[in-house]
Amino acid sequence: MKNVKILLLGLFFSLAFFGCKDDDMEGLLPPGADFNYTPEAPVAEQEILFYADPTEGSGEIVEWNWSFGDADGSTSDKRNPYFTYPAAGTYDVTLTVKNAAGASFEVTKPVEVAPPPKDFIADIVWEFTNNTPVTGINEGTNAPVIGDDGSVYYVEGYAGSDSKVVAVTDQGESAQLKWATAPGNRIQNAPSMGPDGNIYIEAWLANGIFKINGATGEIMWNGNTVAQVSNNTAAIDAEGNIYHGSRSNALAGIFSWTSGGEKRWEIVGVGAFYAAPAISKDGKTVYYLNTDTGKIWAVNTADGTLKWSDPVGANSGGYGPSVSLDGEGTIYFTTNEQVAAVTDNGESGAVKWIADIPGAANSGVTIGPNGDLYTGAGAGLVSINPADGSVNWTYSLSTNESMPAVDVNGNIYIGTTDGKLVVVNPEGMLLKEFQLGDGVVNSPTIANDGTVYIEAVAGNVIKLFKIAVAESGPADSPWPMKGQNVKNTGQIQ
Template structure:
């Protein structure tokens, strides 16, 4: 990403210019601010026929800007009158791109930069929004980082309008190709704070925050099949589900609870010390072990059959781990995130040990996914990071504002992640930007990749939640890796059913 800045001096008028005597030391000084702006563009290597994203920003000390106008320097002198814009250069060459910013006093500043456009690539990556859907129900806040759509085998998409107390709802949508259709809404009357998960029988499980319960919802009509209470304090943990339909979910103060497919409690794992289990638990490859983390840094391996402890690894940290989504590698390595970074835990059978820990600022509300090359990907406050799975070293970093999104990797190794300023970003395995889609004005959550490569993702515009369908010319499905997206698969179960 390239950034070009201009700094203009403030215009200062002293008493001399206002008709006051030069001897009048108390003469007023009037400072008039002018527009101070910069602009950046991505990707930094621009090619003909490739969409380029331009972002305008005002600088500290700038007057209030009321107008932004871009000129892209092509023969048609194409212009766009928005703060952020996209443009596709028609041919290779050198283009002078300018951004003119004006304030309410009609003072203006123009910044320019010459951009060298290279020849087009032979087979460029393309992505576009096919449709967007919203019920237009007003919610006071965005879905948090645990939220991602779940996709059933028949293609039905289940997503949330969450974080809205009694207005929270889970919505079922069918994809008709170029248009969506709402099938039903499930409105429990309480806050929902976690992504839905789909069991082997096709029905949906969702935790209900204020009701302290997990609900099984009929996939056909959205009616409640059963409600399993957890005592007090269910968390925003997405349920893990095994091949028999057994459900495992974390709570704020009742430990980890397992229910069978009929709603009967199988067991409760609860330790006296520590705080809640906000991170979504995950199941081992054979389904025999459940991994969970407390917000105080205790990582547990639990026997999935009876809820007894297999081992506890005490990871001492002071960083927030309330939003983490645990993930697992094929060798049994467990990953979790905190405000400060990512930690890898090795399951040694009867004990657990730290394999490595690496700094990734603000990784707490994201989670680890695995690419085709084995590299790990995680979002953070500074952007998207690629991590070496053996050493924990950061391989590359793509600058963005990622606060509430777990990435997803497609069949070609491309990585998708949502940003807090309304974008879906797609980069390749080298960290090079392939596409940036401007979806909305606020948080964009975790993408889910369907079997045919279609991407579904939720976004917030300050008042409503919208579900987007995005298609590309490259992806044929999720990556053939052990953990390509949040919850491991399109059903959000953390286990291959």
């Protein structure tokens, strides 16, 4: 028994000796560490959390020392400190760690701090109605047009044969009726303006495209579209040529006209085309979305021949109101359940990605100043990564074909079905809501000075609103709003 006790005691001292030896060795291993911070895009005057961890193979760290690189030489000895930068800039942040033996390791990273977000200051300046009784609004597809003289053109669309294109003069603090013209049936698309300052609109008629004098409201000509026209706002090139589609019967198709009303070319009997087309920057290609197939047609503007022998798309029909372009050869559009990106490779087109987003046809696609895409869908306002179609975030609301508009600060504006204009920041946080009516609110238009013009159903009439927004303007992006610009020409600049 005595021998057993001696053996156990020896084993105890041996374990203790080797344990101490391992501890000593751990303390002598050199330290190593790395750090990160959140949020990933820090902003001045907002708290940043810096957090650090030992790297693989590091010895035990007993000291964590930070230098934040600001003018005051701020430091911290916490492992995971918080710090707030008072101003934007790039700061070299250094973390120095030590082990018990005094050995140290240092890592430095630049941290870019953005300016604090501007206060969002916006107010309704005036509202105007022409008092035409309506039963609804154009599902949100309409967006006002702004002329060079500040005149604003909008649509009272769901009033049957009394549906009108309305022009008002913005007098600063109020609006005055300039003229109101009825093409003869309901209107379900936005007006567009040619380089001569005159207005194009399409009505629910077989001879449904109209050119209207922008100054007087006089109908200058109208052309035979073979089939009725729905959401198809006409696109207009730099020479004043017009491009649009028609829908509803076996003769539906796509068309081009001169500004004088002469038909340049047509392709009919090929299916319905609801969405407003888009024109390439060089003016040589116009892109149409075939509603029946969910495929993009790339058409040579000069003669109406196909640029690609085979249309490309999502193979799923839908009623998206507009086609959009990014300036780098990518075409964006929506179907009933998807947002799609198609690349123009010159002699052919190819699907870049297709994202399943239920109710995506409730809107078109606009582009923010950082390249992110925005659309209205069944779940609300959706932010999409342009690289792969993944969803960045969703802001819950009810919308119906209101196409978002994005301002120079990256804020997104969209109309709802319950009478609101909602403004959300680039991170998907609510900035402001304007209660404009009790029904559908259409697509917003952002003027160069940041003023927003938008229509809403209020009772049994449509109202046009002017909203002043401080320090704003349209986003510096390829497609910041419906129709690309305040004249709804649908040609990328």
